[in-house]
Amino acid sequence: MKRILIVTDAWHPQVNGVVRCLDNIGDELRTFGHVVDYLTPERFWTMPLPTYPEIRISLAHLGHVEDVIDEVQPHFIHIATEGPLGLLARQVCLNRHLPFTTSYHTRFAEYIAARLPVPAEWSYAYLRWFHEAAARTMVPTQSVVVDLAQRGFQGVVPWTRGVDRAQFFPARKTLFGELPGPHMVCVGRVAVEKNVEAFLQLDMPGSKIVVGDGPQLDELRARYPEAHFVGQKTGAELAAHYQSADVFVFPSKTDTFGNVMLEAMACGVPVAAYPVIGPIDVLTDPLAGRMNERLDIAVTQALSLKREDVLRHAARFTWAECAKMFFDYLAPTDSEISVAA
Incomplete structure (x- = not known):
């Protein structure tokens, strides 16, 4: 000891x-x-x-x-x-x-x-x-x-x-049923360094859901009224937002890792990100997530991935x-x- x-x-x-x-x-x-x-x-x-x-x-x-x-x-x-x-x-x-x-x-x-x-x-x-x-x-x-x-x-x-797989695990969708799909979810601090606006600027069909709080929240909520800002979530509520997503979008270019990517993948949700420090080390299996300098392309490619392949990759992280x-x-x-x- x-x-x-x-x-x-x-x-x-x-x-x-x-x-x-x-x-x-x-x-x-x-x-x-x-x-x-x-x-x-x-x-x-x-x-x-x-x-x-x-x-x-x-x-x-x-x-x-x-x-x-x-x-x-x-x-x-x-x-x-x-x-x-x-x-x-x-x-x-x-x-x-x-x-x-x-x-x-x-x-x-x-x-x-x-x-x-x-x-x-x-x-x-x-x-x-x-x-x-x-x-x-x-x-x-x-x-x-x-x-x-x-x-x-x-x-x-x-x-x-x-990643805590007792908290983050695959489950049936319980949220976003009233929103048009696909359901694109971004979880994190709503702050300039997290590059959330790159996610909100995506010109794609479906619904964008932002989970989190931060100093940019009011500004971005006003500028992107079509997006859905649900605030900070923890525990089972946070897991439900991952589980109900079709793709997890990680727009940050300043994170050294990005734990939220692991949480999403542990729920079976594929990840879309930029090819930068953090994602390039986490998304080492192209069957678990896709990276591209154009975030919309990464999202489109990630939507085609199978959840069982995503889960297999997430199991490597304990x-x-x-x-x-x-x-x-x-x-x-x-x-x-x-x-x-």
Whole structure:
């Protein structure tokens, strides 16, 4: 049994791939017999992130983080995000000469560039500095490994993702019966970096359904009144929206992975996406999804795919394997502790 401390600025009530990933690997690691603690903004006063009030950033200081580490006495420390808590934990580890690992979940530089007049390379310079002190930096796919290595990052290793097939599984359609088909569904944060507008601009027969909330929701709802915006869904409601889709459309060009693609495929729904980082690593079987620089072509091709082939591909992704890889990459805070122990 080992004690693992995961430091993250992204946490509940946020609904995103980072939170889902960290939640699920914690559950899996506990089934392996380990103790998992999280250092999150829940412990501190917070303030809304400028331009993105749904995300709150912690107002902790160095002493707070030191107290948590002293309390937990972790065998391993993993810093999952590059925000305020991640920065503080990084500094404590460096001050105390404690090895730690990090992870790169989000194309942060592209997100910032989409919102503010900040060159992406400025953000990448910060990210290189942040991660260079880590024993390893875990990233979602091999394509991200290559991309970051070309940008001067070192110690980068691939770390897959999983899907909860107890929650996401094939079932009969229960929604959209009143809407003309085919039913095209997009799930995710309704924000500029998610490129939802590319989905809404598709000139195709059928119905477009957007599942999610975010800062662009009101604007896009007003501009595309023919689309159906159903808001954020979780649990069985979210699964029902996947299960009732004919095709899942993933228009993002900035995600490093795209967990929602796995959730859709676990429900037997084929995926249409651009051939960019994320989809090119997830949609490795053309029987499970299609990619094209023209999203409408990808959608048309995906609609012809068989659900049993999609399900077969989705079965390759498990949270148990994701958690095993995570644990094997961790760096012990005590050099005498074996990672394999």
